[in-house]
Amino acid sequence: MSERPAVDVDRLLGRLAALGEIGAIDGGGVCRLALTDADREGRDLVVTWMHDLGLRVDVDGIGNVTATWPPDRLDPPVLMGSHIDTVATGGRYDGNLGVLAGLEVIEAVIAAGVATTHPLAVAFFTNEEGSRFAPDMLGSLVHVGGLDVETAHDTIAVDGARLGDELARVGYVGTQPTPAAAPHAYVELHIEQGPVLEAEGITIGAVTGVQGISWQEVTITGQANHAGTTPMGLRHDAGWAAARLATFVRELALDLGDPQVGTVGRIDLHPDLVNVIAARAVLTVDLRNTDDAVLGEAERRVDTFCDELAAAEGVTITRRELARFEPVEFDPRIVDLVEEVAVAHGRTVKRLPSGAGHDAQMLARVCPAGMVFTPSVAGISHNPAERTEPNDIGAGAGVLLDVVLRLAGAVEQPPYLDEAPPA
Amino acid sequence: MSERPAVDVDRLLGRLAALGEIGAIDGGGVCRLALTDADREGRDLVVTWMHDLGLRVDVDGIGNVTATWPPDRLDPPVLMGSHIDTVATGGRYDGNLGVLAGLEVIEAVIAAGVATTHPLAVAFFTNEEGSRFAPDMLGSLVHVGGLDVETAHDTIAVDGARLGDELARVGYVGTQPTPAAAPHAYVELHIEQGPVLEAEGITIGAVTGVQGISWQEVTITGQANHAGTTPMGLRHDAGWAAARLATFVRELALDLGDPQVGTVGRIDLHPDLVNVIAARAVLTVDLRNTDDAVLGEAERRVDTFCDELAAAEGVTITRRELARFEPVEFDPRIVDLVEEVAVAHGRTVKRLPSGAGHDAQMLARVCPAGMVFTPSVAGISHNPAERTEPNDIGAGAGVLLDVVLRLAGAVEQPPYLDEAPPA
Numbered sequence: 025m026s027e028r029p030a031v032d033v034d035r036l037l038g039r040l041a042a043l044g045e046i047g048a049i050d051g052g053g054v055c056r057l058a059l060t061d062a063d064r065e066g067r068d069l070v071v072t073w074m075h076d077l078g079l080r081v082d083v084d085g086i087g088n089v090t091a092t093w094p095p096d097r098l099d100p101p102v103l104m105g106s107h108i109d110t111v112a113t114g115g116r117y118d119g120n121l122g123v124l125a126g127l128e129v130i131e132a133v134i135a136a137g138v139a140t141t142h143p144l145a146v147a148f149f150t151n152e153e154g155s156r157f158a159p160d161m162l163g164s165l166v167h168v169g170g171l172d173v174e175t176a177h178d179t180i181a182v183d184g185a186r187l188g189d190e191l192a193r194v195g196y197v198g199t200q201p202t203p204a205a206a207p208h209a210y211v212e213l214h215i216e217q218g219p220v221l222e223a224e225g226i227t228i229g230a231v232t233g234v235q236g237i238s239w240q241e242v243t244i245t246g247q248a249n250h251a252g253t254t255p256m257g258l259r260h261d262a263g264w265a266a267a268r269l270a271t272f273v274r275e276l277a278l279d280l281g282d283p284q285v286g287t288v289g290r291i292d293l294h295p296d297l298v299n300v301i302a303a304r305a306v307l308t309v310d311l312r313n314t315d316d317a318v319l320g321e322a323e324r325r326v327d328t329f330c331d332e333l334a335a336a337e338g339v340t341i342t343r344r345e346l347a348r349f350e351p352v353e354f355d356p357r358i359v360d361l362v363e364e365v366a367v368a369h370g371r372t373v374k375r376l377p378s379g380a381g382h383d384a385q386m387l388a389r390v391c392p393a394g395m396v397f398t399p400s401v402a403g404i405s406h407n408p409a410e411r412t413e414p415n416d417i418g419a420g421a422g423v424l425l426d427v428v429l430r431l432a433g434a435v436e437q438p439p440y441l442d443e444a445p446p447a
Numbered sequence: 448m449s450e451r452p453a454v455d456v457d458r459l460l461g462r463l464a465a466l467g468e469i470g471a472i473d474g475g476g477v478c479r480l481a482l483t484d485a486d487r488e489g490r491d492l493v494v495t496w497m498h499d500l501g502l503r504v505d506v507d508g509i510g511n512v513t514a515t516w517p518p519d520r521l522d523p524p525v526l527m528g529s530h531i532d533t534v535a536t537g538g539r540y541d542g543n544l545g546v547l548a549g550l551e552v553i554e555a556v557i558a559a560g561v562a563t564t565h566p567l568a569v570a571f572f573t574n575e576e577g578s579r580f581a582p583d584m585l586g587s588l589v590h591v592g593g594l595d596v597e598t599a600h601d602t603i604a605v606d607g608a609r610l611g612d613e614l615a616r617v618g619y620v621g622t623q624p625t626p627a628a629a630p631h632a633y634v635e636l637h638i639e640q641g642p643v644l645e646a647e648g649i650t651i652g653a654v655t656g657v658q659g660i661s662w663q664e665v666t667i668t669g670q671a672n673h674a675g676t677t678p679m680g681l682r683h684d685a686g687w688a689a690a691r692l693a694t695f696v697r698e699l700a701l702d703l704g705d706p707q708v709g710t711v712g713r714i715d716l717h718p719d720l721v722n723v724i725a726a727r728a729v730l731t732v733d734l735r736n737t738d739d740a741v742l743g744e745a746e747r748r749v750d751t752f753c754d755e756l757a758a759a760e761g762v763t764i765t766r767r768e769l770a771r772f773e774p775v776e777f778d779p780r781i782v783d784l785v786e787e788v789a790v791a792h793g794r795t796v797k798r799l800p801s802g803a804g805h806d807a808q809m810l811a812r813v814c815p816a817g818m819v820f821t822p823s824v825a826g827i828s829h830n831p832a833e834r835t836e837p838n839d840i841g842a843g844a845g846v847l848l849d850v851v852l853r854l855a856g857a858v859e860q861p862p863y864l865d866e867a868p869p870a
Contacts, residue, residue, distance in 0.1 A: 111718065111722070112718045113717075154722065155720050158721075219676075219678070247827070248536055249827055249829060250640045250641065250802070250828040250829045251829075252658060252735045253826070254802075255641075255642070255705060256700050256708055256709075263693065263711055263714065264693060264694070264711065266714075267690040267691075267694050267714070271687070271690050283678075285674065285677070285678065287684075288686055288687070289716070289721050290716060290721055291716050292719070294536075295534065296712070297712050298581075299712060300829045301712060303536065310675070310721055346721065378676070381675065404670070404672055406722070406724075407726070
């Protein structure tokens with residue numbers, strides 16, 4: 025009574041559009057910061073869809089939501105997923121695509137009447153973006169046991185709210201224990217968020233791993249003074265020091281060369297007035313590299329520069345680590361499988377590392393994990409203009425479906441990993 | 448029945464302390480931004496003191512308050528004054544000293560029973576600091592006819608409020624016409640807000656003029672993008688461009704040399720997040736010089752640099768003039784008189800220009816004007832730690848008193864300016 029499952033691209037696009045209406049902002053973008061009212065509304069919509077498909081919906085103590093098919097199966101599933109929180113000026117695809125494509129894969133399998141050896145599941149993880157609470161990928165970090173749930177609850181948002189309070193407020197404190205039991209495997213479909221696939225005219229990315237990430241918050245304390253009467257040589261200008269550090273981060277990234285990137289995305293001055301030399305500056309430094317040794321070198325150079333800057337300007341500089349993740353390599357069997365399925369679908373495919381952090385790197389700590397990338401138009405992401413062409417979404421979801429079917433064991437094939445021991 | 452008038456330093460210090468309690472902030476500072484509730488409370492206290500002395504209190508259409516003795520005299524007074532608004536993290540002396548010392552001078556004259564040829568008056572002018580509404584010195588600018596009151600009322604605050612609405616809200620829309628009739632002369636006592644007098648061990652500054660001021664607001668529009676996936680060479684980073692402009696302003700001031708100063712006191716990034724390349728930056732550039740030609744050269748170099756920066760980073764940069772005041776020279780007769788009185792009082796005195804803008808430079812457009820400076824401890828101002836020693840306050844108020852008596856004609860001397868035609 026079974027047929028070959030196939031994704032319904034229009035249904036997937038429809039859900040992406042419906043979810044994108046929640047927290048919609050000008051320019052087609054979305055603002056659903058983690059555990060805000062908009063995030064709650066988005067969560068409720070996705071959970072409704074999960075229930076509509078007859079899936080078993082489990083919520084854990086950090087608000088991660090997992091939906092399983094068949095609903096009575098408790099053994100390790102082939103898990104798909106991503107996140108539905110966004111940055112303040114985000115797009116409709118980042119994260120959302122992986123969650124809704126996972127839902128689409130399960131709906132396609134149910135509709136086709138296919139039974140799989142391993143159950144299927146799709147999850148969305150809390151606070152992946154890290155825009156409201158640090159670190160990013162917090163929900164999946166707790167999921168795999170990298171952070172205990174009590175410590176996570178005590179995280180304070182940039183707006184001063186406590187994570188545990190916000191989680192209770194939006195009604196997503198669940199009873200599933202963390203760390204969770206390891207899935208059989210994990211696969212995440214995601215937009216590239218970079219320009220490489222589009223620039224090379226390639227439809228599918230077989231993601232080999234994730235760049236290491238170093239986030240620091242830097243606080244510079246100088247001396248407020250009158251902008252007109254204080255000679256240049258007598259200043260202790262926290263605003264100038266922040267600007268100089270931001271320009272140094274650019275110099276550093278250029279000096280170390282690709283794939284090193286460095287960004288100062290946040291600068292807050294105090295008192296932030298035209299005629300007052302800033303007494304205090306708080307800024308963030310985001311450094312990433314696929315090579316942990318080079319990333320460490322970049323961090324050391326920032327350290328040294330801050331020390332020299334503090335001495336030269338007569339300011340104090342303190343630093344706080346917001347996040348630090350080593351580079352991750354995905355399971356080579358899953359990278360191979362993604363490539364193999366893409367080729368079988370007649371898609372162009374390229375192996376590449378991810379420049380962004382993803383929940384998949386957390387799951388990689390506990391099970392074979394991998395990712396499928398689809399192209400981002402003009403490489404734009406974290407921006408209302410973020411877009412992936414419908415044809416590319418269909419191609420990515422189709423690859424995800426067949427990768428998952430091979431991993432789960434179906435269509436008269438045994439589960440892929442069960443027959444192929446680690447190399 | 449008259450005696451020689453003398454200032455009561457303790458009474459003046461008491462009023463400074465009482466006014467400093469309104470809007471008090473940590474560290475002994477004050478936050479009384481123009482036309483806020485705290486400013487209203489400060490205004491009400493000073494007006495109460497004016498009424499207690501039996502002065503005639505007049506309020507004009509921009510909320511400038513002038514108190515005159517004798518109350519029935521309508522001919523041009525010798526006017527003292529300054530402002531009582533502060534920056535967000537200001538001190539107790541900036542502006543307040545000039546207003547309360549003026550009140551003290553009048554109280555001393557009344558107490559001594561001295562009659563002067565010209566009446567005496569003391570004023571406080573609205574929004575001198577410019578921290579809430581641009582431009583700074585707005586009240587005195589309207590007072591002398593440099594800006595019409597309707598345009599001034601339509602000024603929008605950094606917090607979005609309209610000046611005219613805020614003025615009505617705090618109850619300071621008066622009926623006196625602007626521009627006002629020119630005073631006979633204007634003298635303002637003010638803290639130096641810089642390090643020169645203290646560094647040289649001098650008690651009294653005879654202020655020769657005021658630096659020219661150029662304030663610009665610069666808006667940089669780039670492209671929001673993911674901090675991890677966007678190669679350095681493909682960025683249009685408004686945050687980096689803002690930082691680079693801020694470091695250029697420092698380079699420019701050092702290159703042009705003293706007395707050129709340049710400050711970027713305000714930088715606001717959007718969306719201001721650790722992992723998003725900034726789409727937009729708004730920053731301010733404050734340039735000052737006593738030589739208008741050099742100040743113009745500084746402005747032109749900023750223009751050129753912005754054009755080059757925009758082209759190199761692929762961002763757009765727009766600029767808006769917030770304020771532009773040419774350097775001002777005070778009436779040399781009043782500079783001489785301040786010096787002469789200080790010497791007669793046995794004080795050390797130095798002629799020097801002001802690095803900050805003051806209401807006196809507006810009054811200088813319509814009448815002979817000058818200023819008396821007292822030292823600032825460590826040169827610190829626009830900071831809760833701003834301080835002037837009580838002995839120096841006494842010295843400054845004493846010089847102000849005798850300068851005003853000479854200008855007004857008293858103690859058996861004819862009015863100073865009436866006997867000494869302009870050179």
